[in-house]
Amino acid sequence: MLKTSLLVAAPVRRFTTSAYLRSAGNPHSKIHGLPFKLTEDKAKSLINLTAYVNEHTFASIFKILGSVITRKKPNVTSQAQDLELRQVYLPFWYFDAAVSATCTMTKSATQEKEVSNEVLGMAFDTYWPGFEFDPLHYLSLGKPHNQDIQDAVPFTPELYEGHDDVEVFPFATNPLADVVDRSHLANDFEFSDERNIDYRLNDVNVEFSAAYPLYWPVYIAKFTIGHDEKKEDRTIVLAAHKDDPFFLQWEPTADGPAQWLNTGAWLNADVTEPYLKPPGQRNSLLKASEKYYTNNVIGQFGAGGDQIDWEDKRIQSYPVYNRDNKDYLTEMFKVWAHKSMLHMLKTRKESMASGLKEGEMELLPHETLMDNTRKELAAAEEKMKAAEPAWLKQ
Structure with missing residues (x-):
């Protein structure tokens, strides 16, 4: 059954700024x-162009090609039929999580246990809608x-x-x-890769989270x-924050x-373990986790x-906290x-291992590489401690 757009006709409550939206530490x-x-006039001209492209796909290619050459907007004289237009501030969130x-x-x-290791996954500026309104809440x-x-302002x-x-x-x-406070639902997540290795996640724990409300x-x-x-x-949604917006x-x-x-990304994720995101492998744990997020979390x-x-x-102001939080997550x-x-080095039995010395790759004694890694870990922990945002220390 074909769905019908209710995006223009549906009523919306007026938002009023209330005291509870104010943070005690932020004026x-x-x-x-x-x-x-x-x-609105410029928006209508862009909508007319979009309508023309939808109705005259072949001819529109030449108009757009000509506009690229002349660096001018294509000249479209026809107007979108039965146009209903609505100006809206859409609430949404970006959030960071580790x-x-x-x-x-x-x-x-063989079902023989191979190895268990603690891993860390991160999401940066991951999108989440601030409202429930099908199908609009499915755009990113x-x-x-x-x-x-x-360029956001208060x-x-x-x-x-x-x-x-x-x-x-x-x-x-x-x-x-x-999402974040329900991360424990990922416990017992299982996945098999193309190398016939089974993965299972347990002891899921949130190490960091911050969310930024935006319009x-x-x-x-x-x-x-x-x-x-x-x-x-x-039905189209046209961004209105600049003269040459996306739609x-x-x-x-x-x-x-x-x-x-033309929707944006929903998840920008990474994981610390290289073996969970091998280059060229179509079916890795990272990709499986992203697919699970798309199919089971979004919505x-x-x-x-x-x-x-x-x-x-x-819940924080994006311009105030975003950069410090990202720096901290980078060190983490x-x-x-x-x-x-x-x-990984502790689980190996080799007497020699590959390592870096003065910026060059060479074989080092296993214990030497272990000692070097311990020193690097200690230095990284100091940097992470120094980068910890003030709000986390409170």
Whole structure:
């Protein structure tokens, strides 16, 4: 059954800035956002171009090619039919998280336990919608769309008051409750790679988490293409934070995140263990975890409840805390990588091992490499301690 767009018609509650959005340690709201910069006239001209491309795919190629050569916007005189336009501030989150686990690897054929090791996975600027509104909550403003978020300003009433046509969706979901605080559900996660090695995760523990509430200005446009009985609905979301924005188009025949063309990334993840992300291997634990996240976590919007504790110190202003948090996570990643190397060396029985000496690769005595790694680990732990954000020490 074909889904019908309700993105334009659905009513939305007005958002009002309340005292509970204020942090005791921060005179501004924790929420930041990008101001509307794209005018409605410019938005309509871009929507007309999108409608033309949808209806005249072949001819539009030549118009777009010509615009690249002349460096001018294609001249499209036709207008989108039955256009309904809505100006909205969409609430969303970026969040950072570091999660540790014990990874046990077993040979599939013999079921002989091979090795267990502590591993660390990290997610940086991972996207999560701040609202529940199907299908709109399946679009992502994550990477590469996140490159403009550094221009965000405190989300004060001046951004929307006095603009009767601008609606503000209220925050109704929280990735700390929906995702981070439910990380224990990954216990007993199992996976087999193409080398016939079975992996099992246990003792899952959150080492770090922070979430940043943000608003993105958009135009939501619904229009039709074709004529008479061949008319088809189209719905696009046009970013409104600059004059040359990106847009996302809804595909109602698809499901989940696949409903939105040109959508951003949902997860930016990495793991400390090289053997869990071997280059060229199509089926690694990291890729399996990303697939699991896409299929089983995305869509669980509001799973942690609809009450947001705005005084939770993990909910933070993006411009104020983002850089320090990323620096700390970078040092944490190095510490765990050195721990992993030390564990691997302890499980080996070779008398010689490859190592770095004065920047060059050479064979070193096993004990020498162990000692070097211990020293590197101690130095990395000192750097991590020095990089610890002040809010974590409180």
